Amino acid sequence: MQRTAVESFIPLLRLGHCVFVSVPSELSDSQARFLQDTVSQRLSEAVGVRGLVMDVSALSIVDSFAAKILGETASIARQFGVKAVLVGMRPAVAITLVELGVDLRHVETALTLERALEKLRVRIVSLE
């Protein structure tokens, strides 16, 4: 299958002891797997990472497969001693996931990025 430019790029940022990943607005199955691979690779190589923040605020549809991939990514992070937090899920998506019966209880969640960082005990220290 052809890889498009979008498919082969996942925005990953390092912030202190955290890695911050922006989940794209649409996830095809191959993109979801690519995201999982990219994050796992990064976590296995990076030194001193304690937290993974997955920003899903752009995602408008999360079906059982996408939810499974997100859950698995959190479990993989745990294998590397990294705690994962999902942040910014849209209300309609949350309602749909609950009705769909998808169980994301094992994944830590937070409403805002600030709360996510609090959960990961990451402090943004100003240098001034």
Next chain:
Amino acid sequence: MSAILDAITPIMNDSIGVTAARGVFRTLPTSVNASPGALDVVEVRELLMHLETSGRIFSTPGRALPVKRLRELITAGLPAREKVERFGIRTDIDVLTVQRATQALTKSFFSVTDCVRLATAVSELARNIYMYAKSGTVTLKLSEEPTHWCFELEAVDQGPGITNLDVIFSGGYRSRTGLGRGLIGTRALLDDMQVDSAPGRGTRVSGVRRAGRR
């Protein structure tokens, strides 16, 4: 087209109003024969929204037509034609395509949450086709009923069929791909869902969800 435009032109305040009304017609696909009763449910809805707005802004005060009258003009008093879209499913990109199409089709009829519910349900069924049957079709249908908007979906494939429907719907099944929630979860997102499948005969899933007309 002229019948609708003829009815609107006299009540428009000035040339700007008439131009605006004509502009609204241009938003319709050119293939559409925009005579009363010829438009489908999505076109009627969009045209009404435009006409209602431009009527309020541009018509001579007190002469704007009520939405009910506008609707009668557009549909000739008949129910609007249903809108049907069919998609072939072969790859995971096709799954995204039907997700998008469902959102586009439902967004001006259903609530935000309902749109996500429907797009998710369609996504589950489309993914089942591409994972288990390799190829098939998904059909989306939007129609109007006297008091409701009605969204229907149908997913058909000639794949291996489902042998253990009872087990799946009892909730004890765990698939290798999802969380074993595909079908049972999809049923929860719809008002009604039917599965017709047997080994070697392929699978046909149809579902429906309605929303009150606003």
